[in-house]
Amino acid sequence: MADVARVAGVSSQTVSRVSNGYPGVTEETRRQVLAAMKELGYRPNSAARALKRGEFRTIGVILFSLSTTGNVRTLEAIATSAAEEGYAVTLLPVAVPTQDEVRGAFSRLGELAVDAVIVIMEVHLLDAATVALPPTAKVVVADSDAGDRYSVVDTDQAGGSRAAVRHLLDLGHRTVWHLAGPEESFAAQRRAAAWHATLTEAGRVPPPLVRGDWSAESGYRAGLRLAEETDCTAVFAANDQMALGLLRALQERGRRVPRDVSVIGFDDIPESGSFLPPLTTVHQDFAEVGRRCVAGVLRQMRLQSTEPGTALVPTRLVLRDSTAPPPPPGPE
Incomplete structure (x- = not known):
């Protein structure tokens, strides 16, 4: 910094003000300092800055899976929103x-020097009383049921599931089968519970739940089983990938969609409109989840406090061609 000040003909304090983007420096002086920095190859020392300011301008993200569409899209939004905030x-x-x-993971992030942490998880790990994240950490959790202890951002899983089931009932289907996600997933549990509650409230008997693992292959295996259920005229799949496998299995077994069986997914992945037939599904705004996670940790950092509670991002039903009224009873 002293070398830059000598070449630019200014004080070290002025170099510091330019380097940190502070006001009170004329444009001409700023240009002189920046030119001197370029000439000397000067780069501000981020570690020294962090020690002086007491912050590292870095947000840590603990992530359990990079294989799901939702996690990748949420992570992308987190990175973009964080960059916009510097x-x-x-x-x-x-x-x-x-x-x-x-x-x-928290210990390793501490060694890497981060100001706050966003945890993206699909399991009930934070629900257990034995799990306690560092009490002074600024934390926001995505997709969890720990809103009484942490700040949580989640999609309205129950609201989206209720909308899907009601749509099928309103079309005239007597009941709705459910292809659920894995048991350890918080999102899968929420969607399954809302499916069951909506049918029960409507006076319908919920059929046996069919379990998948989010993959199209598990949806295909479940579809082979559901194709044999002659009274199955509507299926709510807990995500679009399983719905894709389900569509294939039903087609192979001669069950036409939506003429014989209506199918609804969940997520509204970019490809869902290109399924055959195009898939009716519940849209999740993963980008908004990511933006709210970043806004949440920044707010905690500025207020120097934690904010327990859950913020729900709304969902919406996207109607396409995979749902229709049930087939008429008896032979055609």
């Missing part, structure tokens, strides 16, 4: 979602 993102994938792994 923050970098440090990503720490966790292979096995256990209490020890989460604690280890």
Whole structure:
């Protein structure tokens, strides 16, 4: 910094003001300092800045899976929103979602020097009373049921599921089968519970739940089973990938969609409009989830406090060609 000041003909304090973007420097002086920085190859020391300011301008993200569409789109929004606020993102994938792994992830992020942490998880890890994140950490959790202890941002899983089931009932279907996600997933549990409650409130008997693992292959296997259920005229799949496999299985078994069986998915992935037939589904705004996560940790940092509670991002039903009234009873 002293070398830059000598070449530019200014004080070290002026170099510091230009380097940190502070006001009170004329445009001509600023240009002189920047030219001197370029000539000398000067780069501000980010570690020294962090020590002086007490912040690292970095947000850590603990993520359990990069294989799901929702997580990738949420992460993209987090990175974009953080950059717009002048923050970098440090990503720490966790292979096995256990209490020890989460604690280890927080420890490693501490060594990497971050100001706050966003946790993207699809399991009930934070629901257990034995799991406690560092009490002084600024944390926002996406997709969890820990709003009484942490700040949580989630999609309105129940509202979207209710809209899907009601749509099928309104079309005239006697009941709705459900192809659920994995048991350990918070989102899958919320969607399944809303499916069951909506049918029960409507006076309908919920059929046996069919379980998948989010993949199209598991949807295909479930579809082969559901194709044999002659009274199955409507299926609510917990995500679009499983719905894709379901559509294939029904077609292979001669069950036409939507003439014989109506199918609804959840997520509204970019490809869902190109399924055959185009898929009716519940739209999730993953980008908004990511933006709210960043806004949440920045607010905690500025207020120097945590904010327990859950913020729900609304969903909406997207109607396409995979749903229709049930087939008439009896032979055609």
